[in-house]
Amino acid sequence: MADTETEDKNKPAEPAGKKGGGLMTQLVLAVVLGCTAFGTVWFMPARSGGTAECAPVGDVKSTATLLPELALSEITFIEMEPMIVTLGEDASARNLRIGITLETAKADQESILFAQPKLRDAFTGYLRALEVSDIEDPNSIIRLRAQLQRRAEVILGNQSVRGVLITDFVIR
Structure with a gap:
């Protein structure tokens, strides 16, 4: 036993737990x-559902979802009554006042006017679900417009509303 102890003492000491990371x-x-x-x-x-490739910049008409172009004389704008919606759930919630105008073909004007209560309901439901932080970003107006457009397309069909314009946007 004594011999093994002296042999252990004569061996050079190895570093305890060599650290990697050279x-x-x-x-x-x-x-x-x-x-x-x-x-x-x-x-x-x-x-x-996503696109794997982007269309070339000059090739805008290659996407299948574009609506046929209309002459300016065939387009009309329907201005909806301004909407005031409470944002958030807490007691100190803020209000959003938003004015929306729909771009459509003159042939679709009557159907849109008839469906305005459904549109207001869909828009209000979406806007009410938003938080103030969702719309404080300057780029959020683009997402907001796209979401309102999508809701209009669901209610009226893909060919009726050609665009959603946000004419007033005030957070109080």
């Missing part, structure tokens, strides 16, 4: 992580 290890790790990130983006399948 330059070579860090370089290999960086390359592996970079390849993994590239492979994930490159080989990731497109989401269903």
Whole structure:
């Protein structure tokens, strides 16, 4: 037993728990992580319902969802009554006053006027669900317009409303 103790004392002491992280290890790790990130983006399948490719800038008419162009004499604008909606659920909730004008073909004007109560209901339901933080961003107006357009298309059909214009937008 005494011989093994003297042998252990004569051996050079090894560092306790050698720490990795030398330059070579860090370089290999960086390359592996970079390849993994590239492979994930490159080989990731497109989401269903999404577009995997973008149309060239000059090729706008290649998308199938565009409506046929109308002459200016065939377009009309229907101004809806301004809406005031409470945002948020707390007692200190703020109000949004929004004016909406719908762009449509003159042939569809009567059907839109007839369906205005349904449109106001759909718009109010969407706007009421928003938080102040959702619309304080300057770019949120684009999303807001797109969501209102989508609700109008669901109620009236894809061909009736050609555009939603936000004419007033005040948060109090």
